[in-house]
Amino acid sequence: MAEWLGTGLQNLVHRFDSGRRLSTKAELLKHAVRDVDSERVIQLGSAGALEEADALSWREFEALIQQLFEAAGYECRHVGGRRDHGADIIARKKDEVLAIQVKHRRDGKRWVGERAVQAVVAALPLYDCTRGVVVTNSTFAPGVKRVARAHGVVLRDRGWLRAEVAAYCVICGKHVSPRVRKWCLDRPDEFRGQVYCFEHQRRFANVLRIA
Ligand SMILES: [Zn+2]
Numbered sequence: 001m002a003e004w005l006g007t008g009l010q011n012l013v014h015r016f017d018s019g020r021r022l023s024t025k026a027e028l029l030k031h032a033v034r035d036v037d038s039e040r041v042i043q044l045g046s047a048g049a050l051e052e053a054d055a056l057s058w059r060e061f062e063a064l065i066q067q068l069f070e071a072a073g074y075e076c077r078h079v080g081g082r083r084d085h086g087a088d089i090i091a092r093k094k095d096e097v098l099a100i101q102v103k104h105r106r107d108g109k110r111w112v113g114e115r116a117v118q119a120v121v122a123a124l125p126l127y128d129c130t131r132g133v134v135v136t137n138s139t140f141a142p143g144v145k146r147v148a149r150a151h152g153v154v155l156r157d158r159g160w161l162r163a164e165v166a167a168y169c170v171i172c173g174k175h176v177s178p179r180v181r182k183w184c185l186d187r188p189d190e191f192r193g194q195v196y197c198f199e200h201q202r203r204f205a206n207v208l209r210i211a
Contacts, residue, residue, distance in 0.1 A: 044165050044173070045169055045196075050137075050161065050165055050166075054107070055106075057104075062080050062088050062102045063078075065089065074091035074093045074098070075092045076091045077091075077092075085123055086120050086122045086123030087100060087101055087123035087127055087132075098129060098132070099120050099131070100132075101132070103116050103136040103138065105137055109139070112134065112136045113144060114141070116134045116136075117134055120132035120134055131153070132151065132152070134154075139157050163178070166185065167195070169200055170195055170200075172197060172199075174197045176195060176196075176197050183201075184196055
């Protein structure tokens with residue numbers, strides 16, 4: 001399961017600031033959030049990416065999660081909404097079909113309970129899925145893990161999301177390995193909590209040397 005989100009995401013999320021485009025890598029996001037009204041998005045690999053994810057609307061957050069799975073090579077279909085029958089995204093890769101239930105918590109803290117697991121289990125036959133996944137920017141209530149395990153449902157919590165939104169170079173959007181990510185995040189004085197691919201680390205270092 002860990003290799004799910006291991007492939008390259010070339011076109012990333014960009015930030016719009018009062019209508020002004022600050023980044024040009026818009027293609028994938030446009031696709032992912034096409035029916036989202038707001039233009040607020042997040043910049044992956046930046047120091048504040050996780051908090052920016054908290055501030056998204058639930059629909060924007062669903063779009064972000066869809067985007068992360070698409071980056072991992074899944075073909076995604078959004079089926080969510082107010083009456084989502086327990087799944088927000090159906091993600092397919094080869095024989096694997098995931099029913100993904102997305103739970104967004106504005107505060108990033110309020111527990112997600114057992115009901116989310118039950119809902120996604122109910123969605124499995126409805127969409128011919130092979131496995132259920134519950135993703136949240138928060139954490140799961142005690143005991144949910146046990147229920148999920150019994151149903152073969154995969155739980156992805158805030159810790160997972162923190163790693164995922166930091167898995168991309170903040171400049172070029174290239175997916176970086178866990179080692180590169182750790183290298184950057186372990187050196188806050190040098191990289192200021194941002195993640196850079198090898199190439200941009202070098203350039204960054206050069207700039208610092210000149211300055
Ligand atoms: Zn880069």
